[in-house]
Amino acid sequence: MLDPRDLRAVADTRRCAANVRARLRGQPELPALHDLAAQLVELPHLVDDITRCIGEDDTVLDTASPELRRLRGLLRTLAGRVESTARSVLGRLAGTGAVQDEVVTLRSGRYVIPVKTTHQGRVEGIVHDRSSTGATVFIEPVEVVRLNNELRETELAERDEVERILRALSGLVAAEVDLLDSNLRLLAIFDEARARGRLSARLAASEPLLDEDGVWDLREARHPLLAVRSDLSVVPNTIKLGGDYTTLLITGPNTGGKTVALKTLGLLTLMAWSGLHIPAEAGSRVSLCPNVYADIGDEQSLEQSLSTFGAHLKQLVHILAEAGPGSLVLLDEVGAGTDPVEGAALAQALLATLHERGCRVMATTHHGSLKAFAYATDGLENASVEFDRHTLRPTYRLLIGIPGASHAFEIAAGLGLDPAVLELARTLLPGGHAEASQLIADMQTTQQQLAAELRSQQHEAAGVSHQRRELERERQRLRERETEIREAAEREGREKLAEVEREARGILRRLRSAEREGVRTENARRQLRRLSERVAAPPTPPAPTHEVPTTLQRDDQVRLVKLGNIGHVVTVEGDRVQVQVGRARLSVARADLELVQSAAPAPPPTKRGVNVSATWASEVELHLRGETVDDALIKLDRFLDQALLASLPEVRIVHGKGTGALKRAVHDFLRGHAQVASYAHPPEALGGGGVTVAKLR
Structure with missing residues (x-):
């Protein structure tokens, strides 16, 4: 038997299904959800029965059955009679000092009165309870015993009727359990789709393109756990893997964003596989690779006697045993946790093996020798996280094609390390290391300058595109206005023609009538001629709002009347003029231009009329x-x-x-x-x- 809360949940689920069905019925632009909504089954009789019997507070309503209404009415009547009788007993005892408090209360479901233990003999009845101090006993006076019995019997009958109603409703639900289960599964699909949509909106995400050739091209990608936070300004990065290179090796300072880039690639891949939009620009591609393997973080375990290096190595053993062609492998700080020379050699061997298998690998490291390995090996590419040498802070931008430096000396100097110690450290560096670090730093500076210039050009290009869109909208507005004017002129002409025809018929009728009576008709004929001349007369042209230039030559400064922009003339071809506005070259009608320095009088407008x-x-x-x-x-x-x-x-x-x-x-x-x-x-x-x-x- 279902309790009232369960029955209310059934009714609420059915109402939810009806709302979803109604909402999606009128949205054929969502065909998949529209077809699923059509499968939702409405069970109005079941919901009506439940809502008639169960209230919003999960209680069985009096309206559930006539018998329940009768029993509850009788309960209220009996309770009132019992309480009234008990109060009359209290009234008789008032002033005797026998009553502890003049209240009627309940004990074990029966109405009782509180009597002092020392005066217990004054009240004839049944003792049901005693206070914690023993000073008060709760007695059911003999006058209310019969009424209490009737009340209790009615309560039991009411309980039985409620159980009968709940069993009947549970039977109705059981009869429709298959349909309800189907509705519940469909609603779970809609709930998931709504959650996906809300997450996409919150992340400002886009639908990825799924690639079958092992290529990732994530444009301006953001880590989803960072993108979802409104209190952070997330630096997006473009991450590419596959195509020209299948292994990407990221180097650079700590806390610079290497691991975040690694996790971004992995998480966005899994999101795309799960049918989610990804926090990246539209057109981003994600490979349908067979598997994703990752060794990220320090997984040392005291219970298993594993050091940092041992924990990494255990995970790498598993990856080497499982990863095959096309698999995505993410390695954080590969070769770390042991002797640098041996760790670098082990990392190089691992990367070479995965590369030969055809895996797609993205790895981070501090080993300098791996940069040279990536540079010298086809299919491997260096990358780094950008570091601002002036502020000594990372910018979190990923630079593909440029190896990174640790910037340990710069960071140490910024933190106040003794200059003498720094100088000694520089003398201890192996030969050529300082020159290589400086070369990398110069390359990063050049990369920053190129990136800034590219962003500036993209900004200008976006401005030109905006101007073009504005011009196209203006052309469309002009075309619509031209159509409106033409239609208005035609409509006015038709109205004028109809008016002339009416007047002409009136004149002709007068002519016929006059000639039948022998009256001269010269006056009517003159009216007819004037009417014909009025029909043929052209309408008065509207006055121009600006002076249209009659002559234009190259480099004349002109203003685009509709947009207000200033430009200069490039070429003139009849009534069309090529105008340079900023970086955009526009073809504009002469009538839409105005000379900035001087203007010639406008040519008379072409006359139009209806002959x-x-x-x-x-x-x-x-x-x-x-x-x-x-x-x-x-x-x-x-x-x-x-x-x-x-x-x-x-x-x-x-x-x-x-x-x-x-x-x-x-x-x-x-x-x-x-x-x-x-x-x-x-x-x-x-x-x-x-x-x-x-x-x-």
């Missing part, structure tokens, strides 16, 4: 074949109005021969039209009886 007469003049023939008489006459009336506005001398009306009904209707209409001077059929070669030519006044 309605020219448009209508081409419509000299109307085809009515196949039309009903009513539709044909409506089209004929509109056609004649347009022809009169265009001042056409005559028009052709093609009505066909057929039964002759349409021809007769056309002739009747023309005969009654005030602006039709005459009409007739053309020669047979031009249509004969199927065409009528109408001459207009």
Whole structure:
């Protein structure tokens, strides 16, 4: 039988499944999660039954069953009666000194009153308890025994009813256990996906490219445990392995970041294998290597009698026994913990063996001889962690291609070691060591300068890219504005045309009416001509907001009106001008430029207008074949109005021969039209009886 808390958990899980299903149902852009969400099963009847019976505080509600509601109501009634009766007994004892406190309390689930031991004989009843001092006994007065019995029996009945309800609900859950288990597994997948997404956002991570050729290219990578901390400013590093070299040997001072770089490569590889985004720039590559082996840290063990060197050696024995082609091997302080000469020889042999097997190796060391080994061996590459010789502090930047130095003398001097001791130490160095250290230091300085210059160029390139994007957005805005203006002009033209047509029809109606009455129509005809002229008149062009240069020549300084940038002219090709702005060369319309020193007056804008007469003049023939008489006459009336506005001398009306009904209707209409001077059929070669030519006044 499940307890109320378990049942509430079942209901909450079902509600969670419903929320996930609803949230992802409308997001087809997440196909994998969308398809999984579709597999979630909703069990509304089960949840309704549980929420009806179990409250938010994990108790069984009165609404769980009518019997439970009745029993709990009876419990409240009986409890009130028992307490009231007990208080009446207390009231009788008040003032006698027999009562310790005038309160009704519970002992062993029954209502009792506290009575002083010395007055116990004054109260007839059952003793249930005694105080720790023995001064008070808790007596159930005989007056409440029967009521307490009824109350206890009702409590037992209520307990049995609660158990019956919980068993019934547990049975419902058991019947759906397979579906609930399936939902739980799916919700675990969604929970994991959400956790992955939140971690990716927190790390500002990106999706890695998985490489099958044994190549790592981690761009601006950060150690995930450092990247997740908001109180640290993490120095990112680009780490490459595979390709031109399969072994990377890192040297440099202690606490300079060698081990962090080693762990970054290993952790990001494991994160990528686990399907996580990695804290590196987009486009970073991670190899799908078969295995990862690592010997990092001091694993000395007193229990196993292992020294630092012994602990390292035990791990190296395991790596040599297991690592194969393509395996990633990470070695921290290889060859340390023993005689430097022997340790360096052992480390060199180990690196050579792993290299010959085709392993991908990244190792850190302080052995100077290994730098020369890496330099002289194909497929091995030196690297170092950068050290600022002015501040005597590491910068934590990884420099691939340059061996590192320990900078022991510089650090010792910075910490105040006696200069005489330092000078003596320098004289004890083997020949050529100082020159080699200085050469490495000079190489690092050059590397720093080149890196600074590269960052500056990248910054400038980013600025140019930003300007290009801004220009492209401006071009897009101009294109959209041009479209808006063109559409507005066309819309205005259509509205104007419709207005003119309405006015023209009104004038023509007045003309017909006047001519039928024999009135002269010169005034109406003048209105018609003025209307036609108004239609053909071009709109007043907007005033320019700046002076457009009429002549431009090379090296003229100009301002880009839309952007406000100042540049100089490179070439002029018609209305297009090549302008140099900083490092960017832009092609700009002449109209978008303004001379900085002087400006020529703007050329008059090209006039635009709507020539309605020219448009209508081409419509000299109307085809009515196949039309009903009513539709044909409506089209004929509109056609004649347009022809009169265009001042056409005559028009052709093609009505066909057929039964002759349409021809007769056309002739009747023309005969009654005030602006039709005459009409007739053309020669047979031009249509004969199927065409009528109408001459207009």
